[in-house]
Amino acid sequence: APGAVLLAAFSYGCAGVFGRRFATTPPILTAAGMTSASSLMLLPLSIIVDQPWHLPVPTTSTILAVLGFATLSTALAYILYFAILKRAGASNLLLVTFLIPVSAILLGVGFLGEVLLAQHMIGMAVIGFGLLVIDGRILSRPKPAQPVTPTK
Incomplete structure (x- = not known):
């Protein structure tokens, strides 16, 4: 667990520095590209580990909660992240x-x-x-x- 925390902190620092490469790209495109690429990379792992065909069908409230997290807590947060990165460094x-x-x-x-x-x-x-x-x-x-x- 401590190693995972250190790796996460290191990755977060690298992401900010690496993100400077996208200074001329609109923040919404950078955020969309990052979240799409990470979703595609995790898709095979989620299929192998979770085996979604064995899971029960999610309820409407679960689907709405996932959509809320995806739009507000992830997509909007990353759009703001890359907009601030572009302006403030x-x-x-x-x-x-x-x-x-x-x-x-x-x-x-x-x-x-x-x-x-x-x-x-x-x-x-x-x-x-x-x-x-x-x-x-x-x-x-x-x-x-x-x-x-x-x-x-």
Whole structure:
């Protein structure tokens, strides 16, 4: 499991850097190509492992849930991902991953009734401070004002 987490983090970092190659391609095409290619690569594995002909027919609610995940959580997310990658660059895009634990904690508190503990608040503050430091606004020195030269 730890190896899988490290491999996932490494792959995510490589994807951001590799995605810069598609800077001139519209984000919707890049997202469509990526999700289509990954679906085609996983199709043989899913047929071998899951053997869908042995599974019960999914209910309407299951089909709607899969369609919702496919459109909102996958397709729209990747369109936004590649749009931000095009505008902000790979380094800035990957900073968003630091916000995943923050959003998970806040969603857990807001929708699942989880308790917000002091350690959660400290962790979110550390993440926020880290993002400010990486952004360069905290440690940057103000630029000296340029003298105004009078015009004749």
